[in-house]
Amino acid sequence: MTFNDKTVKELHELLVNKEISVTELTKATLEDIKVREEQIGAFLNVTEKEALAQAAEIDARGVRAEVLTDGIPLAVKDNIVTKDIETTAASKILKTWMPPYDATVTEKLYDKGMIIVGKANMDEFAMGGSGENSAVKPTKNAWNQKKVPGGSSSGSASSVASGEVRLSLGSDTGGSIRQPAAFNGIVGLKPTYGRVSRFGLIAFGSSLDQIGTFAPTVEENAELLQVISGYDAKDSTSSNVAVPDFGSKIGKDIKGMKIALPKEYFGEGIDEKVKEQILKAAKHLESLGATVEEVSLPHSKYGVAVYYIIASSEASSNLQRFDGIRFGYRADHIENLEDVYVKSRSEGFGDEVKRRIMLGTFSLSAGYYDAYFKKAGQVRTLIIQDFAKVFENYDLILGPTAPTVAYDLGTQSHNPVAMYLADLLTIPVNLAGLPGISVPAGFVDGLPVGMQLIGKRYDEETLYQVAAAFEATTDYHKQQPVIFGGDK
Structure with missing residues (x-):
C-alpha cells in the first residue's frame, strides 16, 4: 500500500485516528523508495533501521494530535549533519564519516516527530547545477530519466517529485x-538568509547558503518551513526575527498586490517557450487581481560573475578543513605531511570542487584580492540596492526560475560555464539574502517549467500567499510523472 499521494494533513488525520500506524506509514514510504530508487538515484543512504525504530517509539507513545508533522517521513540532503548516520555531502573525502552531533534543523525535525528515511543525493559539496557531480552516482529527473534533475539538491527534489517521499530538505547557495x-x-523555497539555522550544514558559501524546503504543494512547503525556522545561538548568522505562521495568508486573495517583472529576467539566454509560459503565468496573476509591471534590476547581469568569485572564495576557505588528518578520507602510500594534504585532497575531491577551490584561492590571493573578491563584494551591494529600490513600490518580483527546462544528462557536465549560466535567474536572490520560491507554472516539451517569486526579507508569508493563489487556480501541480502514476 502507498500513501505518497496524500497531503501531510491527510496523513496526520489518518495517524491521529489510528487508521494507520506510524510504522505502517514508514514501511510504505521505504517500499516506495525501493520501487523507484533504481530509476531515480535520489538517495545515498536509506536509513531503514533508524526510521523504523523511531516509528515504533512514536507508535508506543502515541501520535500527538497538536503536532501536524508527528510521524511524517522525509528525506534530508546529505550535507545536513545527522548524528550517527553517515553524512558525506556526496564526496569521497567524507565517505564513512559518522557525525557525533545533529544539525539544528535535524534536532527540530526530531522534536516535531519527523522521521528521516534517508540522506538525499546531491552535487558534491553542493557544487553544481545538474545533479551529475555526485561522487557516488547521478540523480535522474522524475519526469524523464534521461534528463538532469537540477542541482545541487538533486535527490531532495527528485525524491519528492517521483513519489518516494512527500517532503524533503535541501540547501540553496545559488x-x-x-x-x-x-x-x-514541485514547490521549492529558499528562505531569507538567517531564517533557518545553518549550524550542522556542511558549509559551501557561508554568506549565501540557506537550508530550505521541498513539497508537492505550497501549503505543505509552508508547514515544513514552520518546523525548521527560528533563531539559533549556535549560528552567528541566525536571525532573531520572530517566526510567523507561514501559512497565515494562504487562501487570501491577491487583489491589489503589485508584482514586478524585471526585464533582465526575460532577455538573452532565456528559452522562448519558457518565457511564454512565465508571461502567461503573469497574466493569470493579473486575472486574479494583481498588478504586474515591468521594472529593471540593472546589476543582475553581473550576478553570475559576482557569485562565482564570492562563493568560490568562501568554499576555498571552508574546505580547508578537509585535510586527511582530522576526519574523512586519507590517501594511502604517504611519505610525509605534504603527501597527506596533497594526495588526500587530490584523490578525495571531484573535478568541480577542485575547480572552485582553485578559483577561490586565486581570488583571495595577494595582488588579486582587490581586483576580484573586494570588487565582487561592492557589486553585490549594488545588486542588493537594486532589489531594495524595486521593493519600495512592489510586493514581490516574478520571473522564470531557470532559463530552460531540464536538459539531457551529460550534455553540460563538460562545459562548466554553460552550467554556471543556468543559475542566472536564481543567484541574485542569494546575493541579496532574499526569500525565493519556485512553483509549477506549465510545461514545455513535456517537462515542467518553474515560476520564481522573490519576496522582501522575512516576508515568506506573502510568497506563500501568491504562490498558493496561483496553485489553487491552476492544475500544474496536480500533474504527475509516469513514475508517480501520472501519464506524462
Whole structure:
C-alpha cells in the first residue's frame, strides 16, 4: 500500500485516528523508495533501521494530535549533519564519516516527530547545477530519466517529485533548491538568509547558503518551513526575527498586490517557450487581481560573475578543513605531511570542487584580492540596492526560475560555464539574502517549467500567499510523472 499521494494533513488525520500506524506509514514510504530508487538515484543512504525504530517509539507513545508533522517521513540532503548516520555531502573525502552531533534543523525535525528515511543525493559539496557531480552516482529527473534533475539538491527534489517521499530538505547557495524544484515540477523555497539555522550544514558559501524546503504543494512547503525556522545561538548568522505562521495568508486573495517583472529576467539566454509560459503565468496573476509591471534590476547581469568569485572564495576557505588528518578520507602510500594534504585532497575531491577551490584561492590571493573578491563584494551591494529600490513600490518580483527546462544528462557536465549560466535567474536572490520560491507554472516539451517569486526579507508569508493563489487556480501541480502514476 502507498500513501505518497496524500497531503501531510491527510496523513496526520489518518495517524491521529489510528487508521494507520506510524510504522505502517514508514514501511510504505521505504517500499516506495525501493520501487523507484533504481530509476531515480535520489538517495545515498536509506536509513531503514533508524526510521523504523523511531516509528515504533512514536507508535508506543502515541501520535500527538497538536503536532501536524508527528510521524511524517522525509528525506534530508546529505550535507545536513545527522548524528550517527553517515553524512558525506556526496564526496569521497567524507565517505564513512559518522557525525557525533545533529544539525539544528535535524534536532527540530526530531522534536516535531519527523522521521528521516534517508540522506538525499546531491552535487558534491553542493557544487553544481545538474545533479551529475555526485561522487557516488547521478540523480535522474522524475519526469524523464534521461534528463538532469537540477542541482545541487538533486535527490531532495527528485525524491519528492517521483513519489518516494512527500517532503524533503535541501540547501540553496545559488539556486540549489529552486532550480531542481522547477526541473521536477514541485514547490521549492529558499528562505531569507538567517531564517533557518545553518549550524550542522556542511558549509559551501557561508554568506549565501540557506537550508530550505521541498513539497508537492505550497501549503505543505509552508508547514515544513514552520518546523525548521527560528533563531539559533549556535549560528552567528541566525536571525532573531520572530517566526510567523507561514501559512497565515494562504487562501487570501491577491487583489491589489503589485508584482514586478524585471526585464533582465526575460532577455538573452532565456528559452522562448519558457518565457511564454512565465508571461502567461503573469497574466493569470493579473486575472486574479494583481498588478504586474515591468521594472529593471540593472546589476543582475553581473550576478553570475559576482557569485562565482564570492562563493568560490568562501568554499576555498571552508574546505580547508578537509585535510586527511582530522576526519574523512586519507590517501594511502604517504611519505610525509605534504603527501597527506596533497594526495588526500587530490584523490578525495571531484573535478568541480577542485575547480572552485582553485578559483577561490586565486581570488583571495595577494595582488588579486582587490581586483576580484573586494570588487565582487561592492557589486553585490549594488545588486542588493537594486532589489531594495524595486521593493519600495512592489510586493514581490516574478520571473522564470531557470532559463530552460531540464536538459539531457551529460550534455553540460563538460562545459562548466554553460552550467554556471543556468543559475542566472536564481543567484541574485542569494546575493541579496532574499526569500525565493519556485512553483509549477506549465510545461514545455513535456517537462515542467518553474515560476520564481522573490519576496522582501522575512516576508515568506506573502510568497506563500501568491504562490498558493496561483496553485489553487491552476492544475500544474496536480500533474504527475509516469513514475508517480501520472501519464506524462
